[in-house]
Amino acid sequence: MDQLDGRVAVVTGASSGxxxxxxRQLATAGxxxxxxxxxEARLDAAVAEVAATxxxxxxxxxDVGDEKAVERLASETIDRFGAVHVLVNNAGVFTPGYVWDIxxxxxxxxxxxxxxxxxxxxxxxxxxxxxxxxxxxxNVSSAGGLMSATAHGPYCTTKHAVVGLSKALRADxxxxxxAIGVTLVCPGxxxxxxxxxLGRTGPQGVPRDLTVAPEVRATVDSILSxxxxxxxxxxxxxxxxxxxxxxxxWVLPNGEVFFPIFEQELEDLKQQR
Numbered sequence: 292m293d294q295l296d297g298r299v300a301v302v303t304g305a306s307s308g309x310x311x312x313x314x315r316q317l318a319t320a321g322x323x324x325x326x327x328x329x330x331e332a333r334l335d336a337a338v339a340e341v342a343a344t345x346x347x348x349x350x351x352x353x354d355v356g357d358e359k360a361v362e363r364l365a366s367e368t369i370d371r372f373g374a375v376h377v378l379v380n381n382a383g384v385f386t387p388g389y390v391w392d393i394x395x396x397x398x399x400x401x402x403x404x405x406x407x408x409x410x411x412x413x414x415x416x417x418x419x420x421x422x423x424x425x426x427x428x429x430n431v432s433s434a435g436g437l438m439s440a441t442a443h444g445p446y447c448t449t450k451h452a453v454v455g456l457s458k459a460l461r462a463d464x465x466x467x468x469x470a471i472g473v474t475l476v477c478p479g480x481x482x483x484x485x486x487x488x489l490g491r492t493g494p495q496g497v498p499r500d501l502t503v504a505p506e507v508r509a510t511v512d513s514i515l516s517x518x519x520x521x522x523x524x525x526x527x528x529x530x531x532x533x534x535x536x537x538x539x540x541w542v543l544p545n546g547e548v549f550f551p552i553f554e555q556e557l558e559d560l561k562q563q564r
Contacts, residue, residue, distance in 0.1 A: 292377070292427045292472055293536050294558035296321030298370045301416060302362070303355050303408060304382030306333035307433065308483030309476075311340070312528035313379060320532065322377070327353040347372075347379070355382045358401025361381050361411040365419060370541075370559045377535060378416045379429040380409035380453075385510045388503050390526075398445050400494040405449035409456060425470040427535045430457045434479040434546050440514060442474030442507045461540065472538040476531055479546035480521030 300317045304310040305326035318324045318341050326341065328334040338350035349371050353364045368375050384404045388398045409430050420426035435443055436450030464471045475476040483487040503511075527544035535544045 292425050295377075295532075295536070297323070298376040299302070299323045299325065299368065299374050300377035301327065301368055302377055302379040302381060303326040303327045303412060304351065304431075305350075306330055306337045308522045309478065309481060309531075310379070310381040311337045311525050312524040312530055313381065314342060314348075315341045316345045316525070316528045316532050317377070318348065321346075323349075323372050325349045325351060325364070325372070325375075326410065327351050327364050327382075330356050337430045350523045351395055353407030356400075357381075357409060358407075358411045358414075360422070361408075361415045364412075365415040368416075374423060375416055375419045375558060376423050377429070378412055378420065378427075379431070379531075380412050381407050381429070381431040383431065383439045383450075384448075385443060387442045387443065387507055388444070389507065393445060396494045398556065401445035402449055405446070405454075406452050408538055409519070411455055413456075413460060413516075420471055420530035421467075425472075427474065427538070428460060428477060429474045429531060429535065430459065430460075431458070432496045434477050434543070434548075434563040437546075438555070442503075442510045442516070457540075472533065473540060474525075474534045474542055475540055476534075476542045476544070477546055478527055479542050480517045480531045480548040482519055482521045483524050517548055521548070 300322045302310050303312045306328035314324050314326050324346060325342060326334060326338050326348060331497045334352055340350050346464050351364050351367050353358040354360045382404055384401055386393060386401055416497050430453050432453040433450040435447045436454045440447050454475060457473055461473040504556065522545045530544050
């Protein structure tokens with residue numbers, strides 16, 4: 292999808308990190324941008340920042356795990372701009388702990404945002420994109436969608452599912468003969484606000500008690516240290532914009548940081564065969 296100028300993009304999880312950086316870069320490329328996030332205050336600030344580029348920007352507070360909320364997001368997009376060409380499913384959360392210890396409501400919360408969010412958006416927006424001559428869907432998974440990450444059970448589970456969802460979507464669009472590209476983004480070490488997300492939100496938007504076993508805390512801190520020292524979100528966003536233009540499926544921003552772990556998992560798998 293080489294032509295972006297004058298077209299419409301919808302970005303979820305747009306109030307910070309990769310989502311905000313991508314919204315800004317798509318706006319700079321001439322797109323009209325719809326920014327969605329659950330936190331209204333942070334969303335308003337992000338919308339003002341992107342609008343400062345001179346682009347047309349609409350902010351819509353949205354809980355992507357709520358099917359009706361995503362349908363309202365689609366409706367407001369059409370009401371304002373009349374069309375949608377690019378959908379970016381970027382919203383994501385995680386909660387640390389042992390798989391068996393993490394409360395069920397936190398499992399449900401991570402699943403709602405990380406997996407049902409993209410499903411809800413694909414169901415709401417792909418029929419609208421099909422009305423256009425061409426379009427593109429971007430699903431943001433993670434390096435944790437390609438390999439395991441200790442004490443990240445719900446996150447890894449849902450991010451692995453997003454990889455499968457993206458492959459299935461690409462296959463279905465090919466069967467349909469649709470001119471809609473799909474990009475699957477699996478960031479490695481990228482500096483984003485997800486490292487501070489733990490203390491400010493949770494199920495129903497309420498911050499959680501972060502009391503976890505010391506070894507879990509140490510493991511999570513070690514992983515987050517890689518993330519905090521990673522490439523800027525703007526650099527990852529630029530890679531995604533290029534992938535949209537070039538219709539590339541795989542994008543792994545700074546994924547090489549975790550390749551040694553991934554290679555060890557492959558070697559372990561070979562030994563088990």
